[in-house]
Amino acid sequence: MNEKKALYIIIALLLITNVIVLFSSLGRNFSYFPVMGTGMLGRYFYSSNNNQSDSDWKSHMNDFDTWDQLVRHMQEEHSDIYHRSINTSVPAVETHKSTHDFGKVSKSNGTVSTVFVLENHGKTPLEFSNLSTSCGCTTAELSNSIVNSDETTNLTVTFDPNFHDEPVGRFKRSVFVKTNDPAVSEMHFDIFIEIID
Numbered sequence: 001m002n003e004k005k006a007l008y009i010i011i012a013l014l015l016i017t018n019v020i021v022l023f024s025s026l027g028r029n030f031s032y033f034p035v036m037g038t039g040m041l042g043r044y045f046y047s048s049n050n051n052q053s054d055s056d057w058k059s060h061m062n063d064f065d066t067w068d069q070l071v072r073h074m075q076e077e078h079s080d081i082y083h084r085s086i087n088t089s090v091p092a093v094e095t096h097k098s099t100h101d102f103g104k105v106s107k108s109n110g111t112v113s114t115v116f117v118l119e120n121h122g123k124t125p126l127e128f129s130n131l132s133t134s135c136g137c138t139t140a141e142l143s144n145s146i147v148n149s150d151e152t153t154n155l156t157v158t159f160d161p162n163f164h165d166e167p168v169g170r171f172k173r174s175v176f177v178k179t180n181d182p183a184v185s186e187m188h189f190d191i192f193i194e195i196i197d
Contacts, residue, residue, distance in 0.1 A: 010089065011182050092122035093181045100157070101192040107161045108197075116155040116189055120147040127180040128153070134174040137163035138191065142177070161195050170194040 100114040120126035126147040133140055137160050144153040157175055175189040 014183065089123050091120055091124050091126035091179070091181045093126055093179050093184050093187065094119045094121050095187070098188065099190045099192070102159065102194075104194045104196045105159070105161050106196050110162070111158050111160045112193075113156055113158040114191065116157065117152050118147065118155055118187075119152045120149055122181070123149050125149070128177050129180075130176070130178040132176050133157075134176075137161075137166070138173040138175065140175045140177075140189075155189070157189065157191055159191060159193055161193070166193075166195045168195075 095116060095118050097116055100116075102112050102114070105112055118126075118128075128142055128145045128147075131140055131142060139158045139160075141156050141158075142153055143156070147153045155175070155177070159173060170192060171194075172190050172192045175191075176186060178186050
C-alpha cells in the first residue's frame, strides 16, 4: 500500500469516527435534525426532551440562518467532535469557540476586539491563508500563520462601530480563513453586535 492511499484511508477512518461520535453524543439535542429534512422528528425530540412548546422549537430553529451556522453551533455544544486522534500524520485544527457576542457596543467607546485560539493537534505544521472578513468594519489578524504540532495561534478580530453607518438592531460580521487541514479546508467565525449611541 503506497503512502498516499494509506493517508486517504486514515482520513476516511477519522471522518467515520467523527460521524459516530456526532450521533452518539447528540443525546437530547435532536433539535438539529430538521435541517436534515426530518422536521417532525426534530420537533418531537426538541419538545419532549427540552419541555418546550412547538413555538419554542420554531424560535430555536430561527436562530440559525444557514447550515454552516447550525454546524458551528453543534461543534461548540459538542466540543468533543472537534477532538480528533493526535496520531494523525496531517494537520488537525481545533478551536473551542467560533462565535462571540459583543452585546451592545457604543460608538463613543471605539473599537472592540475578541480573540479566538486555534490549535494544531496534528503531527505536521498547520498553515493558514486567505484571511478575510465580510465587511470593512471588521478586521482580523493571526499571530502566526504557520502553527507547529501542539502549538496555538491567536486570531484577533476587531470591530469598528464608527467605520460606516451600521444597521439598526443586532447584526453579525464574519471572518474566514483557509487551512491545510484536509478535514477543515476553511474556518468560519462570527461576531454579533448591537450598536448604541
